[in-house]
Amino acid sequence: MRLIERLDAWEKLMRLDKPIGILLLLWPTLWALWFAARGVPDPWVLAIFVLGTVLMRSAGCVINDWADRDFDGHVERTRERPLVTGRVSPREALALAAGLALIAFVLILPLDALVRWLSLPALLIAASYPFFKRFFAIPQAYLGVAFGFGIPMGFAAVLGEVPAFAWWLLAGNVVWAIAYDTEYAMVDRNDDLRIGLHTSAITFGRADLAAVAVCYAGFLALMAWAGVHTGRGWPYAAGLSVAAGMAVYHLWLIRGRERAACFRAFLHNNWLGAAIFAGLAADYALRG
Numbered sequence: 001m002r003l004i005e006r007l008d009a010w011e012k013l014m015r016l017d018k019p020i021g022i023l024l025l026l027w028p029t030l031w032a033l034w035f036a037a038r039g040v041p042d043p044w045v046l047a048i049f050v051l052g053t054v055l056m057r058s059a060g061c062v063i064n065d066w067a068d069r070d071f072d073g074h075v076e077r078t079r080e081r082p083l084v085t086g087r088v089s090p091r092e093a094l095a096l097a098a099g100l101a102l103i104a105f106v107l108i109l110p111l112d113a114l115v116r117w118l119s120l121p122a123l124l125i126a127a128s129y130p131f132f133k134r135f136f137a138i139p140q141a142y143l144g145v146a147f148g149f150g151i152p153m154g155f156a157a158v159l160g161e162v163p164a165f166a167w168w169l170l171a172g173n174v175v176w177a178i179a180y181d182t183e184y185a186m187v188d189r190n191d192d193l194r195i196g197l198h199t200s201a202i203t204f205g206r207a208d209l210a211a212v213a214v215c216y217a218g219f220l221a222l223m224a225w226a227g228v229h230t231g232r233g234w235p236y237a238a239g240l241s242v243a244a245g246m247a248v249y250h251l252w253l254i255r256g257r258e259r260a261a262c263f264r265a266f267l268h269n270n271w272l273g274a275a276i277f278a279g280l281a282a283d284y285a286l287r288g
Contacts, residue, residue: 009087010096013065014058020267022057024180027273028173029053029150031280032166035230036158039284045157048111049150052104059100060126060146066093067130071197075188114156122149137203140185144177145170165229172222179215179247180269182208183254186262209254216247223276232283239279246272 011017029049033041069083069090082088088096101123108115125146132139148170155166178200185201186208204211220240227236250265250272 005087009082013062013082013088013093013096014100015061016058020270021061022054023270024177024273025057025147025150026050026053027270027277028148028169029154030277032151032154032169033158034277034280034284035165035169035226036155039281041158045111048107049154049157052107053150055100055104055107056122056126059097059104060129062093062097062100063127064130066090066097068133077188108153108157111157112160114160114162115153118149118153118156118162122146122153125149133197133199135198137198138178138200139198140178140181140200141174143181144174147177148173165226168222169226172219172226175215175222176219176269176273179212179219179250180266182212182215183250183262183266183269186254186257187259187266208257209251212254213251216244216250220244220247227283232280233287235283235286236279239275239277239282242275242279243272246275 015021033046033049065081065083068078071078078084083090083093105116105119108119125142126149129139129142129146132142136142151170151173152162152166155162182200182204185199189199189201200211201208220243223243224237224240226232227240246268250268253261253265253268
């Protein structure tokens with residue numbers, strides 16, 4: 001395989017051509033940095049976390065595809081992934097994931113020691129998530145922890161500690177992840193049932209729409225509490241209001257449980273996360 005073809009296969013394996021995962025991981029991390037630093041995060045710390053988010057999401061995708069390499073060929077949406085088609089070997093995938101994780105760890109070396117210690121459970125959670133789909137009824141909750149672990153790490157980088165507030169923020173991200181990843185799981189429900197994987201879409205069954213609605217409501221309630229707890233004002237409330245409107249739109253999209261509409265709702269969660277961050281950043285910029 002020529003170098004350009006190998007790099008293209010690696011890009012597909014890391015899903016750099018599909019940045020939605022990076023964005024869904026990035027928004028909670030940015031919320032944490034803005035809350036912890038009272039709206040003025042150190043540019044160097046911010047750059048480390050943004051790059052680290054890209055690296056760890058990429059490593060997580062590689063590990064996920066390595067773990068699912070015997071399943072993905074049976075799922076319509078994933079049957080062309082590089083490990084399924086043989087463009088990347090399993091050993092090569094593991095080496096790539098290890099290299100990405102190592103670079104991410106080197107990035108955080110200048111930060112507080114607590115950040116380095118927190119990176120260990122973060123790595124363990126990210127690496128073990130793919131296997132939770134084999135036995136855990138709602139693996140999306142575990143995904144929410146993996147995608148939200150930048151929250152305690154962000155607080156540790158800024159404050160040198162992780163206050164209780166950070167864990168509540170992480171809890172909110174877990175509930176949000178259940179909502180948006182259930183929408184994602186609804187796309188593959190029939191394939192997942194056939195090959196025996198567990199997802200929240202399967203567990204919730206015909207109550208899936210109600211479960212997504214409850215999760216969105218719980219997430220927005222926790223984010224509203226976070227705003228009240230930190231004394232945020234109308235810009236933050238405006239951002240949350242826009243996010244709430246988007247959540248209602250997502251529920252409207254998935255009402256028929258059609259694959260394309262469910263996937264569209266999942267992708268649109270990027271804008272929901274962005275709306276909350278925009279409100280948070282504007283609130284600190286205007287009100288301090």
